[in-house]
Amino acid sequence: MEFGAKLTIEETPIPGLLVVRIPVHGDSRGWFKENWQREAMIAAGLPDFGPVQNNMSHNVEVGIVRGIHAEPWDKLVSVAHGRVFGAWVDLREGDSFGSVFTTEIDPSVAVFVPRGVGNSFQTLEPETVYSYLVNDHWSADAQSRYTFLNLADETVAVPWPLPLDEKKMSAKDLAHPRLADVTPMESKRTLVTGAGGQLGRALREVLPDAHFVTRSELDLTDSAAVDAWPWRDYDRVINAAAYTKVDEAETPAGRLGAWAANATAVGRLARVSAENQITLVHVSSDYVFDGTHEVHTEEEALAPLGVYGQSKAAGDVAVATVPRHYLLRTSWVVGDGGNFVKTMASLAERGIDPSVVDDQVGRLTFTADLAAAIVHLLSTDSPYGTYNVSNSGAPRTWADIASRVFEILGHDANRVTGVSTEEFFAGKSAAPRPRNSVFDLSKIEATGFSPRDGDVALVDYLGAR
Known part of the structure; x- marks a missing residue:
């Protein structure tokens, strides 16, 4: 020796x-x-x-x-x-x-x-x-x-x-x-929560070998269920589960639901991920910001306006404690399920002329592209941390997007009338919304991932309906 x-x-x-x-x-x-x-x-x-x-x-x-x-x-x-x-x-x-x-x-x-x-x-x-x-x-x-x-x-x-x-x-x-x-020992698996949601369905397409679970199979709001889960069988967890009823979150019952799913449950997931050396991928929202910045960077201080945004911000703080984490902030998500684009397409084809908010600016995030970004970060061992992810291209208002949906489907774009947020929600109970949701995408682009142009993605999405 x-x-x-x-x-x-x-x-x-x-x-x-x-x-x-x-x-x-x-x-x-x-x-x-x-x-x-x-x-x-x-x-x-x-x-x-x-x-x-x-x-x-x-x-x-x-x-x-x-x-x-x-x-x-x-x-x-x-x-x-x-x-x-x-x-x-x-x-x-x-x-x-x-x-x-x-x-x-x-x-x-x-x-x-x-x-x-x-x-x-x-x-x-x-x-x-x-x-x-x-x-x-x-x-x-x-x-x-x-x-x-x-x-x-x-x-x-x-x-x-x-x-x-x-x-x-x-x-x-x-x-x-x-x-x-000898029966070889199976590799550790990737666990995806929120399997029934828009992002969960998109992830099935790119991660066919992952273990997908719904809330009925693993309820992250149930501490006993979380503690009993065999976390050592996984090396990656993608949390696609969330409470997303923005307006309902302002009600007493909704407030409880939002904080249980977006904050408390995420805190539990962060704890078990840290304890078991799991890489945690968590999806957040533009609602963690107040929308007063022209472009949101990953370093911007959290400033949520409403309960939904506050609960998501709390989840972000918990995820940041995990040594191996990817926190992806997204905006205006569109995928397989009910969403704004499908609603506008339905109105166009039914002959209904909508009034749509024209003073909130952002970019759509198609779940296919969000799922691709997640796979990219994991497969390239990109540095852990927070990344903004949306489709690229010129920012638009909700009214701009609605008009573009009408145009792509062969309808008169002028059937869409732009209105202010205050006009649209007059007489309704609604959560406060950030007026600007445009993300700086340079950090994820630096890893080698280039989000698709939002208009190209919108045309593809409507063509595949």
């Missing part, structure tokens, strides 16, 4: 399996090491895997063999005393299934083992103490989700330095299957 070596992280042929060279300081009296040093190790390249439990294995004799066990969590394995031959086999589904890596571990070496990679070792010295940090608590249910491989499997052919001795292996390890009979 070398004293005073520099902390380094080395990659291996198994994706995500990393060898950590740990500085050990010693003299004739013994040695000292920082076996887990979060700040330094993360800076060196180790994932911030969030360990919650430390386990120790004492092995009396030379030649004791344990494994090959692939567990549904990440772990950092090391040796506190003695020396082992470590062997790892990738038991995850994918191209690297069956890949093998071996190395010796003494107190100066640790290995980061990602979820689904089989871990095993053979002791090379007596009185060896094997230590491992894990990022989930052991339970009988968790053990039922292990994947195992026989230590003597001929296909992977681990080059054990000492002959395998059945007396030094457990009966369970002896009974584990050969590689041909």
Whole structure:
């Protein structure tokens, strides 16, 4: 064992399996090491895997063999005393299934083992103490989700330095299957909430393998339901669920609903995402601003006018506490479901001439483009944080958009009459609305994503009705 070596992280042929060279300081009296040093190790390249439990294995004799066990969590394995031959086999589904890596571990070496990679070792010295940090608590249910491989499997052919001795292996390890009979551990999945909404339906088109849930399946306003959900099975959560009844939010019942769904539930989702190292994607709104800026940037201070906007702003604050988050602010959403464009198209074709607000300015956000932006950020590992997302092009008023819908469908655009917000809502109970909802899109464009021109998207949308 070398004293005073520099902390380094080395990659291996198994994706995500990393060898950590740990500085050990010693003299004739013994040695000292920082076996887990979060700040330094993360800076060196180790994932911030969030360990919650430390386990120790004492092995009396030379030649004791344990494994090959692939567990549904990440772990950092090391040796506190003695020396082992470590062997790892990738038991995850994918191209690297069956890949093998071996190395010796003494107190100066640790290995980061990602979820689904089989871990095993053979002791090379007596009185060896094997230590491992894990990022989930052991339970009988968790053990039922292990994947195992026989230590003597001929296909992977681990080059054990000492002959395998059945007396030094457990009966369970002896009974584990050969590689041909192993069911690979499934990859962590993407969870999408709000599956029945406009964005949820658009996400189904681009993320067919994700797990989509409605409120009846996972009610984020129910703390017990959230706590009982198997969050460790997911590495990404896209929250497309929200309370969106802007005017109803101003009523006593609506106020409760808006805050429960847009603030309290999002706070719970932020907590479990942080606790489980989940990347959280959350969709917000132009209503978190008061609309007094000509263009809204991601850095603009929150200034919501009404209850809906206030509840969404509270959710934004919660999401920002998650280390791995994408907060997407959108405006004037249009997708598969009831929306302004469909309403105008229906009026045009039924011969009804509408009065439409002409003093609120913004851009439409088609859910197909919003879904594409989400996939882009996730697939390119773009920097975490807040992004404005809408379609591009010249900003328009609601009346401009209505007129354009009439025109695209072959009707007289002059059938649309522009009115002020005050005129439109005269005598009605309505929430305050931002007068300007135009977003600066330069931040998401800098990641390589170019939102479609809003007029092109509108023509495509009406043509696909």
